[in-house]
Amino acid sequence: MPPAATMNRFEASETEAHRRLAAFVTDSIYDYGVARDVLAREGTSTLSPYLRFGLLSPRNAVVTALRALGAATDEVARQSAETWLKELVWREFYVQVMYHFPQVLRQAFNPRLREIAWRDDPAHLEAWRYGKTGFPIVDACMRQLLTIGWMHNRGRMIAASFLVKDLLIDWREGEAWFMQRLIDGDPAANNGGWQWTAGVGTDAAPYFRIFNPVTQGQKFDPEGTFIRRYVPELAKLPTEHIHTPWRMTALEQTMQGVQIGDTYPAPIVDRAQLKERTLAAYRGKRDG
Ligand SMILES: Cc1cc2nc3c(=O)[nH]c(=O)nc-3n(C[C@H](O)[C@H](O)[C@H](O)COP(=O)(O)OP(=O)(O)OC[C@H]3O[C@@H](n4cnc5c(N)ncnc54)[C@H](O)[C@@H]3O)c2cc1C
Known part of the structure; x- marks a missing residue:
């Protein structure tokens, strides 16, 4: 059974699906780009969830989006609706990909990237699953889930990039946990x-593109509001420390009431060392 918060948040009815669609296309769709x-x-x-379980038909969503596109009053609004x-x-x-290439459910779409030497690291996998990696934005995302x-x-x-590109754990582990x-x-x-995230699919992100969780956090959660919502141990940290709490001195940690390695995990990996390992694992199979 899903967590209670899920059921409160996503009322399971067609009425709710249509209410959400109507509310979204009235206003938010024109700001969606940002x-x-x-x-x-x-x-x-x-x-x-409504599209997934057929409470809303994709055709209905598309027709509604096209109408909103037609009603856009300026270029920004038009582009947002188009996005x-x-x-x-x-x-x-992706529905078409799965229908025509059902083997993607078991292996990479790209045949040259099917034999990457993934790491088997149950402790790191567990830390990722439960939002205890020591990287606040990754932990906040996993705890939102x-x-x-x-x-x-x-x-x-x-979160997916961190599992695959930083921890070098098989994307299928993440896929299964998300499901x-x-x-x-x-x-x-x-x-x-x-x-896409692992860079092994159809129109995939290039395999050498590795998200930096610190800069991603700074860019997409600049004040740390999202982190504070889902990682209460860090809720009181000032914004300057929220994305990199491990950089605080012992004195700063005491003053802020956070002990790295005790009340909040130390980073489970040293990212400075990782890029080469990941690129080598991918290159090994690309060039081989
Ligand atoms: C690693 C990973 C796993 C994902 N797993 C799922 C999943 O299990 N189920 C799922 O519905 N989406 C999945 N997505 C796509 C996307 O994250 C979600 O559809 C989106 O976050 C849902 O929020 P929304 O309804 O507010 O989307 P909106 O941004 O409002 O988009 C409208 C609808 O378009 C579809 N959509 C949006 N983005 C994508 C996308 N990248 N790929 C396919 N469809 C998309 C969804 O049906 C979504 O409801 C995944 C993306 C990634 C990177």
């Missing part, structure tokens, strides 16, 4: 998102 990446805001439609429409198209794209059964799209990319925990868990979209 708001969609702000972790602390509800800047997206939150329609994914949202494109997300619905991504959904359809545990708390409400849903994760912001930017959060999914940050277990997401209220919108969808085999096609989830698989597509994981293969």
Whole structure:
């Protein structure tokens, strides 16, 4: 059963699906281009569980989006509505990929990236699953999933990149955990998102692109509002320390009431050492 917070948040009815769609296209759709990446805001439609389980048809969503596009009053609003429409198209794209290439459920779409030497590290996997990596933005995203059964799209990319590119753990481990925990868990979209992040899929992010969780946090949660919401141990930290609490001196930690390695985990990896390891693992198979 999903967490209680999930059920309160996503009332399971067609009426609610249509209410959300109507509310979104009245206003938020015209700001979606920017708001969609702000972790602390509800800047997206939150329609994914409704689309996933057929409480809202994608055709209905597309027609409504096209109408909103037609009603846009300026170029920014028009582009925002178009961006949202494109997300619905991504959904359809991954459905098609899964239909025509069902093997993606078991392996990378790209045959040259099927044999990467992933690390088997149960302790790191567990830390990632439960939001205890010591990287506040990753932990906040993973705890959002545990708390409400849903994760912001930017959060999914940050958390997935950390598992695959920083910890070098098989993307299929992350895919399985998301399917277990997401209220919108969808085999096609989830698989597509994981293969995209891992850089092994159809129209994938390049394999050498590695998200930096600190700069991602600074960019998409600049005040640390989202981190404070989901990582209460860090709630009282001033913004200057919220993305890199491990850099505080012992005195600063005492003054802020946070002990790194005790009340909040120390970073489980030293990122400065990781990039080469990841690139070597990917290159080994690309060039081989
Ligand atoms: C690693 C990873 C795993 C993901 N797993 C899932 C999943 O299991 N189920 C799921 O529905 N989406 C998944 N997504 C896509 C996306 O994160 C969610 O659809 C989105 O966050 C849902 O929030 P929303 O309804 O507010 O989206 P909005 O931004 O309002 O988008 C509208 C709708 O478009 C579709 N959509 C948006 N982005 C994508 C995308 N990148 N790929 C496919 N469809 C998209 C969804 O149906 C969504 O409800 C995943 C993305 C990543 C990176």
